[in-house]
Amino acid sequence: MKTFRGSGSGLLAxxxxxxLSGCKGPEGPAGPAGADGxDGxDGxDGxDGxDGxDVAVDPTLTPVEKAFAGIGGQPAVxxxxxxxxxxxxxxxxxxxxxxxxxxxxEAATFTVTVNWDAAADGLRLDYDRLVTLFGLNVPxxxxxxxxxxxxxxxxSESFLGFPGADMVSDRWASDxxxxxxxNPVLILADIAADPTIATDAGVGLLDGSVHHLxxxxxxxxxxxxxxxxxxxxxxxxxxxENDWVHRDSALDVFFYGxxxxxSGLLYPAEVFVAFGGEVVHEEARSSYAVNExxxxxxxxxxxxxxxxxxxxxxxxxxxxxxxxQNWSMAGLPLDGEQVYVAPTEIQPGVWWLxxxxxxxxxxxxxxSLVLVEAPLDDARAEAIAGWAAxxxxxxxxxxxxxxxxxxxxxxxxxxxxxLGATVICGExxxxxxxxxxxxxxxxxxxxxxxxxxxxxxxxxxxxxxxxLPDAVRPVEIxxxxxxxxxxxxMVYAPNEQVLFESDLYNPGLPPIPPWALGLHASIVNxxxxxxxxxxxxxxxxxxxxxxxxTAIGM
Numbered sequence: 001m002k003t004f005r006g007s008g009s010g011l012l013a014x015x016x017x018x019x020l021s022g023c024k025g026p027e028g029p030a031g032p033a034g035a036d037g038x039d040g041x042d043g044x045d046g047x048d049g050x051d052g053x054d055v056a057v058d059p060t061l062t063p064v065e066k067a068f069a070g071i072g073g074q075p076a077v078x079x080x081x082x083x084x085x086x087x088x089x090x091x092x093x094x095x096x097x098x099x100x101x102x103x104x105x106e107a108a109t110f111t112v113t114v115n116w117d118a119a120a121d122g123l124r125l126d127y128d129r130l131v132t133l134f135g136l137n138v139p140x141x142x143x144x145x146x147x148x149x150x151x152x153x154x155x156s157e158s159f160l161g162f163p164g165a166d167m168v169s170d171r172w173a174s175d176x177x178x179x180x181x182x183n184p185v186l187i188l189a190d191i192a193a194d195p196t197i198a199t200d201a202g203v204g205l206l207d208g209s210v211h212h213l214x215x216x217x218x219x220x221x222x223x224x225x226x227x228x229x230x231x232x233x234x235x236x237x238x239x240x241e242n243d244w245v246h247r248d249s250a251l252d253v254f255f256y257g258x259x260x261x262x263s264g265l266l267y268p269a270e271v272f273v274a275f276g277g278e279v280v281h282e283e284a285r286s287s288y289a290v291n292e293x294x295x296x297x298x299x300x301x302x303x304x305x306x307x308x309x310x311x312x313x314x315x316x317x318x319x320x321x322x323x324x325q326n327w328s329m330a331g332l333p334l335d336g337e338q339v340y341v342a343p344t345e346i347q348p349g350v351w352w353l354x355x356x357x358x359x360x361x362x363x364x365x366x367x368s369l370v371l372v373e374a375p376l377d378d379a380r381a382e383a384i385a386g387w388a389a390x391x392x393x394x395x396x397x398x399x400x401x402x403x404x405x406x407x408x409x410x411x412x413x414x415x416x417x418x419l420g421a422t423v424i425c426g427e428x429x430x431x432x433x434x435x436x437x438x439x440x441x442x443x444x445x446x447x448x449x450x451x452x453x454x455x456x457x458x459x460x461x462x463x464x465x466x467x468l469p470d471a472v473r474p475v476e477i478x479x480x481x482x483x484x485x486x487x488x489x490m491v492y493a494p495n496e497q498v499l500f501e502s503d504l505y506n507p508g509l510p511p512i513p514p515w516a517l518g519l520h521a522s523i524v525n526x527x528x529x530x531x532x533x534x535x536x537x538x539x540x541x542x543x544x545x546x547x548x549x550t551a552i553g554m
Contacts, residue, residue, distance in 0.1 A: 085286065091326075106133070152166045168313055169310040187225065313337075349472070464479055478522070480522045498535060
């Protein structure tokens with residue numbers, strides 16, 4: 001808003017000299033000019049001008065017609081061939097807080113250059129990230145390159161240093177969907193091509209303003225455009241998608257500061273993405289250009305790339321797109337399905353079940369099995385359940401222990417609830433698990449949604465422990481005093497001296513000092529355990545206790 005000031009200086013003073021004359025003598029000559037007077041004081045500030053008003057669209061237009069008018073007109077949408085822009089922003093990650101109800105943790109700040117070309121069917125996202133999750137400050141440079149129905153990642157998006165690779169189709173679909181949701185001009189282009197996909201869904205209030213609701217058909221769930229009744233701007237977009245823990249989850253995108261581009265199309269200067277009611281992404285855009293020629297080689301995949309399109313994986317990525325965006329932006333991409341179970345029998349009846357990034361442990365008892373950790377998603381859980389059934393066909397999984405409430409360690413729990421297992425968790429996670437076991441799952445129905453049962457949950461008190469007795473292999477569960485997650489548990493097989501823990505120490509990878517030192521204090525000082533082998537929920541192998549001490553400098 002501009003402020004207008006009053007006159008900046010007073011008028012120049014004019015000095016006149018009046019000559020004194022005698023009573024009757026003639027008038028004398030004029031005296032010399034006097035010196036200039038001083039400037040006058042500044043005037044008071046003028047009143048603020050009124051805010052500019054958005055141009056109103058024709059109120060007789062239909063909601064869809066208003067949306068086209070508010071973005072620059074349907075002809076401009078239909079003429080769209082490309083766009084490019086730069087965005088600077090911040091990403092937060094859900095499900096990694098100390099307490100489930102805490103504010104989300106910042107995952108990364110980023111700058112991304114976006115190039116999209118309709119004719120080439122190409123999308124390129126060039127990222128410079130600074131991963132800040134858990135106090136890290138790791139710079140990463142990578143590019144997501146999509147050419148038609150395949151893509152690859154170049155550079156490194158992993159703070160563990162792993163190089164980019166061919167995209168699994170779930171990540172490809174996630175990137176494509178993120179662009180569509182954050183650039184609603186692409187949805188309007190779909191409507192222009194097929195008007196039948198859009199229907200009038202009534203009206204709603206947003207920030208005190210009336211908005212038309214336009215429901216757009218989508219493969220996963222309808223997408224609702226909130227079209228401002230006054231100016232036609234799309235101020236919000238709403239839909240549903242799946243989350244492996246929370247299942248049906250609201251996804252909302254908010255658009256602010258619509259600006260005209262040189263072509264006449266408007267674009268949002270600021271975009272905010274909310275997932276499950278919490279903001280996970282914000283970005284401010286600049287250098288926005290429409291319909292300018294883009295070098296087609298930008299979308300060429302690097303030499304040696306050989307990605308393959310998989311329709312099933314692509315559908316999964318569409319339904320779970322935020323999962324992939326969350327973890328790739330945090331420097332820990334979790335694409336594809338980890339269905340390969342690599343078992344290591346640490347001691348008779350005690351198995352470390354390795355996956356790609358997340359691992360579990362199974363302990364055989366006299367009549368049943370105890371599973372420690374059900375990470376990631378439905379597919380990983382079903383793979384573990386399949387291995388257990390093949391290895392111990394007469395012994396069901398009676399208990400599944402969740403070490404802590406973080407989302408990546410709990411995406412498979414519902415599968416084991418459906419199979420009849422009792423869940424054991426820290427008391428800080430009780431409400432969290434109770435809620436997500438009851439969550440509706442219509443977008444991507446899982447075993448529990450298809451055959452609902454009530455969950456049985458047992459908690460380990462803060463500072464306490466629990467034992468699952470058995471004549472051969474009792475299992476002890478201990479609360480861990482730590483700074484990573486409230487209600488953290490570690491699981492101990494005392495006869496075999498094997499301990500399982502997650503996140504606090506990742507054998508084969510560099511330890512994070514506060515977490516690993518807290519684990520050591522809990523093992524030695526709080527509970528006095530004699531540990532021979534540590535199996536981690538992450539890591540490249542198991543570890544001896546001596547190796548653990550060396551890793552943490554003891």
